[in-house]
Amino acid sequence: MKQMDRRKFLFGAGGSMMALPWLELHAEEPSTRKVKEPSLRFASFYSPMGFVRDHFFPGEDSDDFLSMPTLKPLQSVADKVTLITGLYRVNVRGIDVHNQCSSCYLSSANPYGELKSPYPMDRTLDHLIADKVSHRTPIRSLELNCNTFKDLRESIYLDNISWYGPEHVATSMKDPRKVYRRLFRTGKSEKDITDLILEDAANFERALGREDKDKMDEYFTSVREVEKQIEKLTKHYAMYERADMKEPDDVPMTRGEYIRMMGKLLVLAFQGDLTHVATFMLAPERWGTPQRFHELNFTKSHHGLTHSQGRDDVKRALVQVDRFYVELFAEVLEQLDAIQEGEGTLLDHSMITLGSGLGDGKDHTMDELPIIVAGSANGKIKTGRVLNCSEKTPLANLWLSQAQLMGTGMQKFADSTGPLKGLLA
Amino acid sequence: MSHSCSFSSPVATGRSPAGRLQKCNFRAVIRIIVLLSLAISFPGRALEPSASASNFSMGVGALLEQHCHDCHGREKTKGKVDLTPYKSWEDLEKNPELIENLIEVIGKNEMPPEDSKQPTATQREAMLLGLEKAFKSAMTHRQSVTPLRLRRMNRFEYGNAVRDLFDLKSWVYSINDRIIRDHNNYFRPETGKMPKVARVGNRIMGLQQLLENRLLGVMAFPKDPPAENGFNNRGDHLSMTPVLMEAFLELSRSVVNADNFDKNCQTWNDLFQDPSKDPLPVGFGSIMVDNSVVTSSTGLTLSAWIRPSKTTEKWQTIVRREDSWKRQLLAMGGTDGTWGIWMGAGIGGSYVEFGASVEPKVLRDGKWHHVAGTFDGSQMTIYVDGKQVGAKKVTGSLYTRSLKPMEIGSSGDEPFHGDLNDVRVFRSGLGKPEIEKIAAGDQNVALKELVGSWKRAEEVRTERKQPVEKVAHERIRKFLLRAFRSPPDAATLRLYTGYFDRKYKATGDFTMSMKDVVSGALASPRFIMVHDEANRSSPNYDAYNLATRLSFFLWSSIPDDELLALAGEGKLEDPEVLAGQVDRMLNDRRVKNFCDSFAPQWLKINNLVSASPDFKAHREYYFGGDDKISYKRGMHMMLEPLLNFETVFIENRPIMELIDSDFTYRSHLLSEWYQGRAATYPINVNLRDIEFTRTPVSDRRYGGVITTGAVMVMTSGPFRSLPITRGSWVSSVIFNDPPEPPPDDIPDLKADDSTLEKEGLTVRQKLKQHSEDSQCAGCHNKIDPLGFALENFDLLGRWRDNYRTGLKVDASGTLFGKHDFKDVVGFKDAVLAERDLFAKAFVKHLLSFGLGREMTLADRIAVDEIARAGSEDDYKLRNLIKHTVLHPIFSQRRQR
Incomplete structure (x- = not known):
């Protein structure tokens, strides 16, 4: 049985008693009479400040994007990735461009609407999807972030792409140990304590003014989410074994090792059906601090490099950084593709996007955004090609298509003009 | 054209995002006092603004028409600002944002542009005066004060709050939010004086700073990022999420269950101790006595009130500092056939001990007794209830340099059985009359000689005879009052006492059941959320909220018993009482939290952590070790402006000394550095406690915070100084006027050293060339001179x-x-000439921190008023803080 391969890969020596989570979970949903489909996983990777264009885009007439220096690492999953060109977002003038890149990326919120925060923000794609699919998994969603700067000199907007709503950040996790504990903690019920504080909070809220209710909503939602997660994890691990992985220790890691570790945790979460929705920031937007790239043998500010890319030596270094991040992204894809699940691989049952909120880091343009979509979403997306969209196609069109593929039934997403033409097979 | 940047506020174009508003709306420019005096010299007539259209058109309206309309409405609409529709004060007052912008650009001489015809200085000031009045009038139609919103504690506050709630001897967790590590107890606000020497470490850049006493196994949640040009206590940024909730739940359990919680918790006996059993002998507390005070001492007096419950041969500690032969103590017990009161101290290079015989049953009669031991340089004397019971000649000088705490009521296996109270340490040997007075209950004896004291928080324990549940419920009520910062209502109390009863019934374990209750309270929104969280059914609801607001402003923590008591008596809102409390709080060591939190964020000092001068080109920035391991001189630099800030704070100096002072704090390394000497240090140099010495500054290039190495390095790149970054820093920090974000397509400056060398230009010439024709000039003309x-x-x-x-x-x-x-x-002289502007900018920082929210247009008036109050006493920092608290914007009541 093919399923056994998967079990072995992840859970080590299991037993024949165990069934595949996705079969079972899907069986709980008899509403659709269609052939049971594997659950679709959604992840969005963010790389800051764009990519050097002439090393990323193959040019108008060429389909050979995998020969581009920056994209070469994706050759290992060549027929399962799609390069999309022509997408753009509105750059709202007069407010900081980098802050918009990251904080507005996944919501593409109406740039002309009334602002509830310094930047046009809204509930982001990952959470709109999680609202719909999180009942399938113990953990609602994962927000992973590979920002290791300890100076925290920059704003919250540069460091987060995932938001519950305007000014309500979805706290991202940067410590692999904490991610590990979240994924694999044996669910010991804390119900008596959460019951106590929920009752207390309900009394508390009753006396509050209307203007404070939204803060209390955050509180209630959070407590219930934690409660639900513990219950579901408890049930989950009563049925399935935990992954055969040791808790990460605090031995110092190189930049590459660290990101790889976070990637591995994401793969395990998807494979074990612990969650089906994730965001992954490879690095924060802007951030003036020099970054140590051990594997590249230099310490440089990625942001600084993008501004001086007119110089050849700078551009060379920048292309190295670009490629470094694409390599790490490709490694995640390879791992997903190595996991058999039913008739396909985990990658086939996923939709993993790598993108950036800036088209060009030097000129700060938001047209021609670099976007790669990996995985065919259960065969629905035509992969292994370049999809050239007409100029200034809203990025929100892609998000709308992805939301629809994830089963949200949405008809419009932010400033979308319709689902992305030509995406589907 | 070139000035369009500064004038095109999003407000004027019809969009009003909150974040942007802030940037434009507070550029307070006008020196009110100057203008008020001007108002007197231009009595009435056309220039006096009134709500009439003719008045407007003859005065400010005419000037606007003459100087502004061409570019703003008539021929062009630069910056999308059209001034032609405004034909009366009423018209203008409908748009306070516009008025504020006009004040800004006219006040800072940004408009009309340099190459246009300028109004005379008198006309300019008259315009400003009119516009200021119009602004105030416009704002009266608006909600004047932004209400405070519920927000969660940030991680710095949470750590402090938990520590204070349980009176922990240790930290809750080790975090680098607190940059300075104090190794010689230099921070003593109550003295009004910074000591000459501060022995400090740098937590965020230093090594070996991690070793501090903290709760084991307790992990902090992630550090909260600061708001843009703001602080990390801003309500709009402090939201709650499942990931954080998980952390809070985890913390609520891990804190009370930490292996070393019990022995660090000084309120253990009042909360967790099973009333059917003996109280833990630990938990009496300790006295920190400062070296620099005691070094000038002539002797020693240890004084205490005791009520023993047990008297055996075994020694029982009353007060004791353990430090080998240098130890000092007062104890009760028997040695060599003498049972009585013992005193010990390090004198003349060895430990000297002397005991005076006392009848045990005299002390054990259930009444309070006063005991004291003195050493006056020639004799040790022991007193009981004011009577001398023994004396011994001892010569030699007393050892006074030990920095360890004096523990109350316990040392090793010498716990005191019974009660202790009012333990005092004096730095001289008091005489018999003084001891008699103390024994007679006089609290004010020899206060000048007093160097430390400890008092029992609670009087007699009567709860032992009561049923366990009753004791527990009473303790929970008291605990919830402190944790929730207002008395719990009946339902809340019932919820937590009911929880205790269930747990206790199931387990029979009092301590564990109480810990469960405490865990619940620590995860409750009533604990985690601040601002406006007090129990609404309490008649003193507003006062309790004020107590919390005040303590989070000045202590970054929960209010103490005194604040809560005053709130409960309805007295806290009385301005005199409030002013007294501010003074008390500013003298309390907890105010270090204010300095640790406000100052580094105000100065954006964390940017120094990531400053990296090129390692090869500027090797001298790195010291100690070799090419692989070395330290940055920034580690020392960072502490200089922070210590200068603390000096201005503790000594209540004018905030102008933050710009220009005749003192600074420097380490040896820094002093050498400023003189151009890159002193080298061995790899094993002491980085844990670096000695910073107060250094007089006569060279005015130095002193204050702006020109410190810290600020200069963190506003530089790897290869050269960055004048624009420096200008932006000065504009944001000193004038609270962060520049607009740069346009999206900035051309590369190509201004690295080699290019400049080739072209034979200075950075300045290059930049000038660069921005002459571009749109950038508008902003850069403003920012660049500052850099x-x-x-x-x-x-x-x-x-x-x-x-x-x-x-x-x-x-x-x-x-x-x-x-x-x-x-x-x-x-510096120019900045000092604009001292009122600097003061307003500083007050705005202070108020934003104090209220935990962004400043809005409406706050402009309050900031002006606070600053004006501050100007009357020279803008002294502590007074400025007090004016801030006393202003209605801070002590506001809830709008019902």
Whole structure:
């Protein structure tokens, strides 16, 4: 049985008693009479400040994007990735461009609407999807972030792409140990304590003014989410074994090792059906601090490099950084593709996007955004090609298509003009 | 054209995002006092604003028409600002944002543009005066005060709050939010004086700083990022999420269950101790006595009230500092056939001990007794209830340099059985009359000699005879009052006492059941959320909220019992009482939290952590070790402006001394550095506690915070100083006026050293060339002079007259189109000439921190009023803080 391969890969020596989570979970949903489909996983990777264009885009007439220096690492999953060109977002003038890149990326919120925060923000794609699919998994969603700067000199907007709503950040996790504990903690019920504080909070809220209710909503939602997660994890691990992985220790890691570790945790979460929705920031937007790239043998500010890319030596270094991040992204894809699940691989049952909120880091343009979509979403997306969209196609069109593929039934997403033409097979 | 940037506020174009508003709306420019006096010299007539259209059109309206309409409405609409529709004060007052912008650009001489015809100085001031009045009038139609919103504690506050709630001897967790590590107890606000020497470590950049007493196994949640040009206590940023909730739940359990919680918890007996059993002998507390005070001592007096429950041969500690032969103690017990009171101290290089015989049953009669031991340089004397019971001649000098705490009621296996109270340490040997007075209950004896004291928080314990549940419920009520900062209502109390009863019934374990209750309370929104969280059914609801607001402002923590008591008596809102409390709080050591939180964020000092002068080109920035391991001089630099801030704070100096002071704190390394010597240090140099010495400054290039190495290095790149970054820093930090975000397509400056060398230009010339024709000039004309003023400091913070190319540094410029300066000293004078502007900017920072929210247009009036109050006493920092608290915007009541 093919399923056994998967079990072995992840859970080590299991037993024949165990069934595949996705079969079972899907069986709980008899509403659709269609052939049971594997659950679709959604992840969005963010790389800051764009990519050097002439090393990323193959040019108008060429389909050979995998020969581009920056994209070469994706050759290992060549027929399962799609390069999309022509997408753009509105750059709202007069407010900081980098802050918009990251904080507005996944919501593409109406740039002309009334602002509830310094930047046009809204509930982001990952959470709109999680609202719909999180009942399938113990953990609602994962927000992973590979920002290791300890100076925290920059704003919250540069460091987060995932938001519950305007000014309500979805706290991202940067410590692999904490991610590990979240994924694999044996669910010991804390119900008596959460019951106590929920009752207390309900009394508390009753006396509050209307203007404070939204803060209390955050509180209630959070407590219930934690409660639900513990219950579901408890049930989950009563049925399935935990992954055969040791808790990460605090031995110092190189930049590459660290990101790889976070990637591995994401793969395990998807494979074990612990969650089906994730965001992954490879690095924060802007951030003036020099970054140590051990594997590249230099310490440089990625942001600084993008501004001086007119110089050849700078551009060379920048292309190295670009490629470094694409390599790490490709490694995640390879791992997903190595996991058999039913008739396909985990990658086939996923939709993993790598993108950036800036088209060009030097000129700060938001047209021609670099976007790669990996995985065919259960065969629905035509992969292994370049999809050239007409100029200034809203990025929100892609998000709308992805939301629809994830089963949200949405008809419009932010400033979308319709689902992305030509995406589907 | 070139000025469109500064004028095109999003407000004027119809969009009003909150974040942007802030940037434009507070550029307070006007020196109110000057203007008020002007108002007197221009009595009435056309220039006096009134709500009539003719008045407007004859005065300010005419000036606007003459100087502004061409570009703003008539021929062009630059910056999308059209001024032609405004034909009366009423018209203008409908748009306070516009008025504020007009004040800003006219006040800072940004408008009309340089190449246009200028109004006379008198006309300009008359316009400003009219506009200021119109602004106030416009704002009366608006909600004047933004209500405070519920927000969660940030991680710095949470750690402090938990520590204070349980009176922990240790930290809750180790975090680098607190940069300075104090190793010689230098921070003593109650003395009003910074000591000459501060022995400090740098937590965020230093090594070996992690070793501090903290709860084991307790992990902090992630650090909260600061708001843009703001602080990390901003309500709009402090939201709650499942990931954080998980952390809070985890913390609520891990804190009380930490292995070392019990022995660090000084309220253990009042909360967790099973009333059917003996109280833990630990938990009496300790006295920190400061070295620099005691070194001038002539002797020692240890005084205490005791009520023993048990008297055996075994020694029982009353008060004791353990430090080998240097130890000092007062104890009760028997040795060599003498049972009585013992005193010990390190004298003349060895430990001397003396005991006076006392009848045990005299002390054990259930009543309070006073005991004391004195050493006056020639004799040790022991007193019981004011009577001398023994004396011994001892000669030699007392050892006074030990820095360890004096523990109350326990040392090793010498716990005191019974009660202790009012333990006092004096730095001289008091005489018999004084001891008699103390024994007679006089609280005010020899206060000048007093160097430390400890009092029992609670009086007699009567709860032992009561049923366990009753004791538990009473303790929970008291605990919830402190944790929730107001008395719990009946339902809340019932919820938690009911929880206890269930747990206790199931387990029979009092301590564990109480810990469960405490865990619940620590995860409750009533604990985690601040601002407006007090129990609404309490009649003193507003006062309790004020107590919390105040303690989070000045202590970054929960209010103490005194604040809560005053709130409960309804007295806290009385301005005199409030002022007294501010004084008390500013004298309390907890105010270190304010300095640790406000100052580094205000100065954006964390940017120094990531400053990286090129390792090869500027090797001298790195010291100690080799090419692989070395330390940054920034580790020392970072502490200088922070210590200067603390000095201005503790000594209540004018905030102008943050710009220009005649003192500074420097380490040996820093002193050498400023004199151009890159002293080297061995790899094993002591980095844990570095000695910073107060150094007089007569050279006005130094002193204050702006020209410190810290600020100069963190506003530089790897290869050169960055004048624009420096200008932006000065604009944001000193004038609270962060520049607009740059446009999206900034051309590359190509201004690295080699390019400049080739072209034979200075950075300044290059930048000028670069921005002459572009749209950038509008903003850069504003920001750049502030940065070029500091150009004589190189990227490593050292003085230079010339660039390495040999070209002369040009640091001249003009501040706000008014004050010409030639060099950095002239620049400081220019800033000081705008002292009111600086003070308002500072107050705005302070108020934003104090209220935990962004400042809005409406706050402009309050900031002006606070600053004006502060100007009357020279803008002294502590007074400024007090004016802030006393202003209605801070002590506001809830709008019902």
